[in-house]
Amino acid sequence: MATDAAVNKLNELPPEMIEFALLKTTGALAPRLGRISLAGRKTILTPGFIGNTSRGVIPHISPDNFGKSVDLNGVYIPLEDFVEKHPQKIPPVFKYDVPEALRKFIALPDDRLLILGARRNPPIPSPVANTNTEVGLSTSVGFKQMSSEYYGAAVRKLQPDIVIGLADIPFGQASVGTKRKDKMSDRTELWLRDMIARKESLDKDEKSWAIFAPILPIERDLQSWYLEHIIDDMVDKISGVAIYDTYLLDDLPDQLHHLPRLSFHAPASPHELLRQTSLGMDLFTVPFLADATDAGIVLDFTFPAPKKDESSSTRRTLGIDMWHEDHACSVIPLSDGCTCYACTRHHRAYLQHLLAAKEMLGWVLIQLHNHAIMADFFTGVRASIQAGTFDADVAAFEAYYEPSLPEKTGQGPRIRGYQFKSEEHAKKDKKNPKAYKKFDDAKILELKAAHGQQPNKKPGMRDVIDDEALLGLVGMQNQDDGRMQDLRLEDDPKA
Ligand SMILES: [Zn+2]
Numbered sequence: 001m002a003t004d005a006a007v008n009k010l011n012e013l014p015p016e017m018i019e020f021a022l023l024k025t026t027g028a029l030a031p032r033l034g035r036i037s038l039a040g041r042k043t044i045l046t047p048g049f050i051g052n053t054s055r056g057v058i059p060h061i062s063p064d065n066f067g068k069s070v071d072l073n074g075v076y077i078p079l080e081d082f083v084e085k086h087p088q089k090i091p092p093v094f095k096y097d098v099p100e101a102l103r104k105f106i107a108l109p110d111d112r113l114l115i116l117g118a119r120r121n122p123p124i125p126s127p128v129a130n131t132n133t134e135v136g137l138s139t140s141v142g143f144k145q146m147s148s149e150y151y152g153a154a155v156r157k158l159q160p161d162i163v164i165g166l167a168d169i170p171f172g173q174a175s176v177g178t179k180r181k182d183k184m185s186d187r188t189e190l191w192l193r194d195m196i197a198r199k200e201s202l203d204k205d206e207k208s209w210a211i212f213a214p215i216l217p218i219e220r221d222l223q224s225w226y227l228e229h230i231i232d233d234m235v236d237k238i239s240g241v242a243i244y245d246t247y248l249l250d251d252l253p254d255q256l257h258h259l260p261r262l263s264f265h266a267p268a269s270p271h272e273l274l275r276q277t278s279l280g281m282d283l284f285t286v287p288f289l290a291d292a293t294d295a296g297i298v299l300d301f302t303f304p305a306p307k308k309d310e311s312s313s314t315r316r317t318l319g320i321d322m323w324h325e326d327h328a329c330s331v332i333p334l335s336d337g338c339t340c341y342a343c344t345r346h347h348r349a350y351l352q353h354l355l356a357a358k359e360m361l362g363w364v365l366i367q368l369h370n371h372a373i374m375a376d377f378f379t380g381v382r383a384s385i386q387a388g389t390f391d392a393d394v395a396a397f398e399a400y401y402e403p404s405l406p407e408k409t410g411q412g413p414r415i416r417g418y419q420f421k422s423e424e425h426a427k428k429d430k431k432n433p434k435a436y437k438k439f440d441d442a443k444i445l446e447l448k449a450a451h452g453q454q455p456n457k458k459p460g461m462r463d464v465i466d467d468e469a470l471l472g473l474v475g476m477q478n479q480d481d482g483r484m485q486d487l488r489l490e491d492d493p494k495a
């Protein structure tokens with residue numbers, strides 16, 4: 001609970017000022033407790049997490065469910081999800097002429113924090129290389145480039161609460177040379193300055209935003225020039241840092257320690273979240289939540305872990321695969337003791353039925369549950385840091401649970417282009433199994449005969465008629481192929 005004095009102090013701040021209160025810290029590379037507040041938005045306690053969105057929503061969660069059933073006080077939105085037709089066409093979100101256009105466009109409740117960045121987390125590596133003025137994006141119609149200027153103009157129009165400075169990071173590249181790393185820090189510094197200059201040039205009555213500076217995933221001496229410039233002339237103009245490699249937190253200059261740290265180092269498991277937390281990370285997006293949900297995996301862990309049964313030597317699983325036949329007649333909740341919407345109203349057998357029938361509700365319920373598990377996890381983490389038992393609790397958690405989430409066994413919802421890794425584009429096999437298949441020639445002839453249809457005598461017309469006849473038999477296949485080709489396009493020639 002915020003005290004009256006704290007609330008009064010908040011009211012005195014300029015409306016776009018993010019306040020980060022460090023409530024407890026024990027050293028440079030140690031877990032810490034904090035509170036991120038912004039006038040008009042719900043307070044976020046750290047360590048904590050925000051929603052990782054896809055095209056404006058947390059996958060499977062509609063805005064009304066987000067308001068009612070998800071305990072999340074902020075979301076991360078990547079701009080690349082909205083600018084697929086740029087620069088030939090004005091993206092619809094920019095035509096929406098209201099204050100806080102992005103928030104209204106995606107129907108995000110007024111009291112939740114909105115953080116805007118350029119790329120999804122984790123980003124799909126773009127084959128389009130970054131240049132001095134542009135970064136490669138992966139949009140729903142292919143890879144594009146976006147200039148720093150366009151990004152700045154978008155931020156001004158969309159009015160997020162927090163914007164992440166544009167970073168020059170060659171995602172997906174196995175090794176990056178020293179020269180390229182120099183370039184990374186030069187460009188990122190320049191783009192950060194652009195963003196600050198744009199913010200300072202706003203009209204008095206325009207809504208401003210807070211800026212998080214990206215900290216590059218390269219060694220400190222290779223970005224020392226950039227870090228020095230942040231400390232010397234930008235530190236009072238930024239409100240936080242976005243960190244792409246947690247294991248370089250050691251290199252973060254002391255002068256930036258008072259700022260909140262948002263992690264773009266995607267964790268693969270709750271263990272990795274704990275490791276990042278133990279190094280002093282504050283705020284996370286948790287991409288594995290939606291991955292588990294799509295795989296039909298119900299997360300099942302608590303922090304601190306329950307007392308270990310000394311007689312058993314096996315470690316508990318971090319998640320339950322709802323496709324497993326054991327659940328076909330199981331009328332118990334998804335997870336013992338969970339009080340989420342799904343667990344208090346439905347049982348495992350129903351969930352399995354929904355998944356098997358490909359009912360969207362199945363993934364909705366799992367996603368609600370998985371977010372509830374994660375919210376409880378972070379509540380436990382904060383209590384543990386507060387009590388000073390964090391290290392021991394982490395050790396107990398690692399001893400109690402398996403080190404990684406279970407493998408996916410069943411089918412997920414239909415895979416979208418932005419979920420592919422770019423190297424997968426070259427592979428010929430289908431990402432989604434075919435719902436309909438072409439009949440073989442003998443079967444087609446048999447069906448035609450059944451309809452009394454003869455091959456047309458005029459050769460020119462034969463194909464047309466055959467195509468029409470086939471349309472009813474072939475089903476989805478041709479549309480599917482077209483979609484796959486679209487994904488490889490860098491620019492849509494029709495646009
Ligand atoms: Zn639950």
